[in-house]
Amino acid sequence: MVDLALLIGGPQGGGIESAGQIGVRALVMKGYDIFGVREYHSNIIGAHSYFNIRIRDTVARSPRLPVDAVVALDAESVFTHMDDVREGGIFVYDTSTLKTRVDRIAPMPGPLKERVKAKLSQHGLGDTVADAVKYLESRGAKLLGIDLKAAIKEVAEKSGRSVVSVARAANVVGLSAALAFLGVEKEYVHRAIEAYFAGKTRVIEPNKIAADIAYDYVEESYGLGNLPDGPHKGKVRMVASGNDVVAMGKVVGGLTVQTYYPITPAADEALYMEGHRLVEVREELAEKVGLEKLGVAVIQTEDEISAINMAIGAALAGARSATTTSGPGFALMNEAISMAYIMEAPVVITIWQRAGPSTGMATRTGQQDLLHAMFAGHGDAVKIVVASGDHEEAFYDAIKALNWAEKFQIPVVHLVDKTLAASTKSLDRFDLDSITIDRGKLSYEWSGGEYLRYKLTEDGISPRVPVGFAKQLNSSLEHTEYGYAIEDPEVRNAMVEKRLKKLDAIERGIPEDERVKVYGSSDADITIISWGTVKGPVLDAMEKLEDEGIKVRYVHIKTFIPFPVRTIDEAFKSASRVAVVDYNMLAQTSLAIRMFTGHKAPHVIQKFTGRALQEQEIVRAVKEILENNVERVVVSDGA
Amino acid sequence: MARSWLEYRSPAWVQWCPGCGNYGILTAAFKAFAELDLDPAKTVVVSGIGCSSRIPYYINVTGVHTIHGRPIPVATGIKLANPHLTVLVMSGDGDLLGIGAAHFVALGRRNADITVVMHDNAVYGLTKGQAGPTLPAWVQTKALRAPNIQDALNPLLLAIASGYTFVARAYAYHVDKLKDIIKEAIKHRGAAFIDVLQPCPTYNNVMTQQWYEQRIYYIDEQEPDYDATIKSPEERSEKVARAIAKAMEWGDRIPLGIIYRDLTKEPFDARIEKIMPGYLEHPPATRPVHYEGKPLVDPFKVFTDRVVQA
Numbered sequence: 014m015v016d017l018a019l020l021i022g023g024p025q026g027g028g029i030e031s032a033g034q035i036g037v038r039a040l041v042m043k044g045y046d047i048f049g050v051r052e053y054h055s056n057i058i059g060a061h062s063y064f065n066i067r068i069r070d071t072v073a074r075s076p077r078l079p080v081d082a083v084v085a086l087d088a089e090s091v092f093t094h095m096d097d098v099r100e101g102g103i104f105v106y107d108t109s110t111l112k113t114r115v116d117r118i119a120p121m122p123g124p125l126k127e128r129v130k131a132k133l134s135q136h137g138l139g140d141t142v143a144d145a146v147k148y149l150e151s152r153g154a155k156l157l158g159i160d161l162k163a164a165i166k167e168v169a170e171k172s173g174r175s176v177v178s179v180a181r182a183a184n185v186v187g188l189s190a191a192l193a194f195l196g197v198e199k200e201y202v203h204r205a206i207e208a209y210f211a212g213k214t215r216v217i218e219p220n221k222i223a224a225d226i227a228y229d230y231v232e233e234s235y236g237l238g239n240l241p242d243g244p245h246k247g248k249v250r251m252v253a254s255g256n257d258v259v260a261m262g263k264v265v266g267g268l269t270v271q272t273y274y275p276i277t278p279a280a281d282e283a284l285y286m287e288g289h290r291l292v293e294v295r296e297e298l299a300e301k302v303g304l305e306k307l308g309v310a311v312i313q314t315e316d317e318i319s320a321i322n323m324a325i326g327a328a329l330a331g332a333r334s335a336t337t338t339s340g341p342g343f344a345l346m347n348e349a350i351s352m353a354y355i356m357e358a359p360v361v362i363t364i365w366q367r368a369g370p371s372t373g374m375a376t377r378t379g380q381q382d383l384l385h386a387m388f389a390g391h392g393d394a395v396k397i398v399v400a401s402g403d404h405e406e407a408f409y410d411a412i413k414a415l416n417w418a419e420k421f422q423i424p425v426v427h428l429v430d431k432t433l434a435a436s437t438k439s440l441d442r443f444d445l446d447s448i449t450i451d452r453g454k455l456s457y458e459w460s461g462g463e464y465l466r467y468k469l470t471e472d473g474i475s476p477r478v479p480v481g482f483a484k485q486l487n488s489s490l491e492h493t494e495y496g497y498a499i500e501d502p503e504v505r506n507a508m509v510e511k512r513l514k515k516l517d518a519i520e521r522g523i524p525e526d527e528r529v530k531v532y533g534s535s536d537a538d539i540t541i542i543s544w545g546t547v548k549g550p551v552l553d554a555m556e557k558l559e560d561e562g563i564k565v566r567y568v569h570i571k572t573f574i575p576f577p578v579r580t581i582d583e584a585f586k587s588a589s590r591v592a593v594v595d596y597n598m599l600a601q602t603s604l605a606i607r608m609f610t611g612h613k614a615p616h617v618i619q620k621f622t623g624r625a626l627q628e629q630e631i632v633r634a635v636k637e638i639l640e641n642n643v644e645r646v647v648v649s650d651g652a
Numbered sequence: 653m654a655r656s657w658l659e660y661r662s663p664a665w666v667q668w669c670p671g672c673g674n675y676g677i678l679t680a681a682f683k684a685f686a687e688l689d690l691d692p693a694k695t696v697v698v699s700g701i702g703c704s705s706r707i708p709y710y711i712n713v714t715g716v717h718t719i720h721g722r723p724i725p726v727a728t729g730i731k732l733a734n735p736h737l738t739v740l741v742m743s744g745d746g747d748l749l750g751i752g753a754a755h756f757v758a759l760g761r762r763n764a765d766i767t768v769v770m771h772d773n774a775v776y777g778l779t780k781g782q783a784g785p786t787l788p789a790w791v792q793t794k795a796l797r798a799p800n801i802q803d804a805l806n807p808l809l810l811a812i813a814s815g816y817t818f819v820a821r822a823y824a825y826h827v828d829k830l831k832d833i834i835k836e837a838i839k840h841r842g843a844a845f846i847d848v849l850q851p852c853p854t855y856n857n858v859m860t861q862q863w864y865e866q867r868i869y870y871i872d873e874q875e876p877d878y879d880a881t882i883k884s885p886e887e888r889s890e891k892v893a894r895a896i897a898k899a900m901e902w903g904d905r906i907p908l909g910i911i912y913r914d915l916t917k918e919p920f921d922a923r924i925e926k927i928m929p930g931y932l933e934h935p936p937a938t939r940p941v942h943y944e945g946k947p948l949v950d951p952f953k954v955f956t957d958r959v960v961q962a
Contacts, residue, residue: 042960042961243962245962246962249959249962251958257955264951264954265949267942268941269733269939270729272729290927290928293949293954294949295948298943301943302940304934306930308929308931308934308936309936310733315757318755319722319754322726323728326698326716326732327729327732327733330729330730330936331938332733332936334733352719445946445950448947450945480714480730481714483693484714485715486716486717487717488715488716488717489719497709498717
């Protein structure tokens, strides 16, 4: 079985993202399943960033530490990740930095410097990269030193370019050295470089030379590794980030308007979509709809308030409409969420959660906006809240969210997070036949006399004719069936009842198997309940724990409104032990569970650092709970 | 004329105070819509919050009554989704230039083909008379506990600076003159702004009917040679300067009429068409999104930059 992990670190602006993407592509071409997540600072250039890639012949879905290979492109990366490589793993570093002292590294956080110095001094070592290398040797790592300065000079000479213009290719030298060692053939790295820098010949050539230099060096000094091809060899696959797949889901799901105000980590979704604002219609359907290309209007607004209000306006006019944001932006959208609810406007809000409170740690992850999403909107405003656990879920959920918004004429929040946004996954073809696009009671024609936008109906959902196709009133005030403002007690009651009926329709219309997924069986030693990107690390930890004789059941919540009351209730009743994984301070998931089911989770596993949750953290936490009956386990792996 | 202006009256009771300037604006809108023979289904009046923002209930066209300060983004969304609709924003000075100022500026920058009719009475009427963004400093209207210590902003200058391509001022009690300006604004292809001076007989006891009528004059009557219509880009700096000078007039004499017009800037929908050909013919509101429930897009055919051959 192949299960490898590779970490590549360096300064932001130093091509860490490119190295990660090239690495992921090379490994996918080699036939493996890949999950790669990028950790980075809120900074453009200089601060430390790294990419953690998981390589498996089964399913890759979480990062893990320690890794099998670290590529440290600068001194800070050596110090930061000197404990992240396993015994016998490879550690690639730049020999031209050997004399660099910890205190000379300006971007490195002071407390980390102190921890590194203390650790090295415990081992009787000084505070240079050379000392860290000795420390790594003592831990049993295989050191692979490359003089990156000299390598870049060589790239410049061989490509006939200036040293400055090819300096960033240091990332490919480092990455290639690790891949050569692991046994990935050079042709995959070349192909990955060509694919990633598609068409940019002036970038492709020096990078291929950089790969050659690394491969030659490793071959001469250590010998190339040997890795069999992975099981996906020969397949056509996709390599996409969470941001990408949500954009894809929306476009496939028939989105026609997307608004946004720039915010991390949501903006990349909108940008990716904007790059694909004109898409080809499936060949077999082009003639049927009479169009070869479809447009998606992606509009950058002046703020998030405008983004949501514009999306609502577009929805009123008949567009399939969404906006994308993060916690701070969603906070600004609050008032309009309530308007969308009373106006019965179908709109989707994608929330890419990041670490708060306030601006907090803008490029880090978390699940801190669960209650925010559930309760946003003043005055009894309700919405559907759906959360995605991985790339595939996110793709299909983006479509579902659009369907539910139009079917139930209600705002839908799609909760995702920075881990998903910044992680890259290998994906197989989506099942297009399983996708249905549902626009509910939408019609572009009206011939039934005066059109009543808020007509009282059996299921609380009124026929929807867009603005422009029947004279109508849409009102944020309590209103009559036509839409006139009114405060009459009986009409008020009728309208509240109408909106309540709609909630019943949602209860009936979203079955339990769309609200929750259960992995494992009820005779497990422990049941873990969680949601979102906790899924990958928990499923991976389940496998590891199973090997050690510990059986885990995982209950993965997909929708918080409507809540999977029956399944959660049953899980508590049948489980010998229950732990909730809650990536936030308040244990918000546990609170939601208690609110809807009355069950109080006896154990909670929490993380606050904003770094992606990892497999080994769950393994450790579960053992801690089972062995010591600990109520609250806080994990914090990852630099 | 195909429709009588009476057809644009809704059956709803109009809840404004007797003598309110909103009545004049309402009547002018009826008449303008009738003279332009606007289709009630395809004409959309979007408002925010405040006394004037009740207007969608009173006009028998499609109406959208939104929340405080946000009629412009909602209207922009409607127009974006369906550029073939006639879209107006009718809202107060507090709504558009107080809480909604960011959107007011953004509409100018987009030059979206939307007409903004600002009911400008310099007070927040529905919350009982606080100072609006167009109330001059040191004025103390009757509901204020102290004189206003915040300066008035100049809506015309802000509109010009923001990029509106039609900027006018009118007076609420001169219904026919106002009606003509509303018609011109609707016909204009681009963001149009009309600052409608409007006495509030209940709360603004300073800027009254008498106060206005002593000061206002019509540019086209008194300065027939005034021309601030930009027909080619070379005229811009000269005509903008002229319009700004006119927009600065305030005090003993207050000019009314079309202050500024720029016929050279393309509206938002034309800009979108340029980067997304086919937009005008198949806009987001009506373009197909599925065929018998099946998706129209295959991600592996469209997002080829993410496809990898293993």
